[in-house]
Amino acid sequence: MYKSRVIKKKKFFFFFFGVKPGIILEELGIPYKVKNIELRKNQQYEPWFLKINPNGKIPAIVDHSKDDFPVFESTAIAIYLCENYDPEEKLLPKNDPKLRSQVIQWVMFEASGIGPTQGQSNFYCRFNPEKVPFAINKCANEIKRIYGVLNKSLEGKEYLVGNKFTLADAMSYPMVRGHFFSGVESIDEFPNLKAWIERIDARPATQKGLNVPVPDKMKEFQENPEKLEEFEKLMHIYFKDRFKI
Numbered sequence: 001m002y003k004s005r006v007i008k009k010k011k012f013f014f015f016f017f018g019v020k021p022g023i024i025l026e027e028l029g030i031p032y033k034v035k036n037i038e039l040r041k042n043q044q045y046e047p048w049f050l051k052i053n054p055n056g057k058i059p060a061i062v063d064h065s066k067d068d069f070p071v072f073e074s075t076a077i078a079i080y081l082c083e084n085y086d087p088e089e090k091l092l093p094k095n096d097p098k099l100r101s102q103v104i105q106w107v108m109f110e111a112s113g114i115g116p117t118q119g120q121s122n123f124y125c126r127f128n129p130e131k132v133p134f135a136i137n138k139c140a141n142e143i144k145r146i147y148g149v150l151n152k153s154l155e156g157k158e159y160l161v162g163n164k165f166t167l168a169d170a171m172s173y174p175m176v177r178g179h180f181f182s183g184v185e186s187i188d189e190f191p192n193l194k195a196w197i198e199r200i201d202a203r204p205a206t207q208k209g210l211n212v213p214v215p216d217k218m219k220e221f222q223e224n225p226e227k228l229e230e231f232e233k234l235m236h237i238y239f240k241d242r243f244k245i
């Protein structure tokens with residue numbers, strides 16, 4: 001029914017496609033098993049999956065070590081993983097309330113700003129066969145405004161909080177590195193943000209997580225515009241059918 005791939009031998013988690021939890025799992029060294037959900041085949045709406053995420057979206061996880069406890073929404077998954085499996089406070093401080101709040105503030109900034117804005121932009125730039133300049137420009141302007149906030153906050157700093165890599169960075173990085181896909185071709189005007197992406201690009205665990213459960217497509221698309229075009233055409237057909245346009 002769906003493609004399944006065992007990533008590591010121990011089986012504490014089922015993990016359904018979506019790079020953010022992959023990055024957290026790898027950064028924290030949590031053993032997991034992964035299942036790929038094929039969105040184009042609408043596997044996210046199959047009854048067994050809706051029991052895990054009633055919203056019918058990826059990512060979602062099931063914690064087999066805690067009575068098959070299901071968790072959906074990438075931010076909730078990230079916080080759950082840190083609260084339960086980050087005793088060394090690598091990604092989320094526990095005992096310093098101010099530091100913890102600062103990390104959570106940036107995590108929410110991603111969940112309510114970067115994620116939804118780039119998500120909408122992806123539709124207007126890539127999935128809608130009819131390009132609507134007003135929608136495309138509106139999203140691009142908001143993304144650039146958000147990147148300006150990040151760029152300013154990274155002035156003289158390597159990472160967003162406490163000068164160390166935390167959940168704040170881990171959650172924003174996958175979206176920001178895909179800026180071109182969301183209609184912001186260049187981020188040269190945001191040098192701190194560019195350097196921050198390069199810094200996180202060099203983290204082996206994050207890079208491993210980016211390739212879960214299928215090899216990362218963003219770099220391939222950025223380097224091969226014809227592959228991006230091919231993908232867009234497939235998406236046009238899928239969404240026309242889905243939205244009955």
Ligand SMILES: N[C@@H](CCC(=O)N[C@@H](CS)C(=O)NCC(=O)O)C(=O)O
Pocket residue numbers: 039044056057058059072073074075115
């Ligand atoms: N706020 C959600 C967003 C999840 C989301 O939009 N997932 C998309 C893929 S990136 C999805 O599953 N789409 C399938 C659908 O809408 O049918 C999260 O962060 O987990």
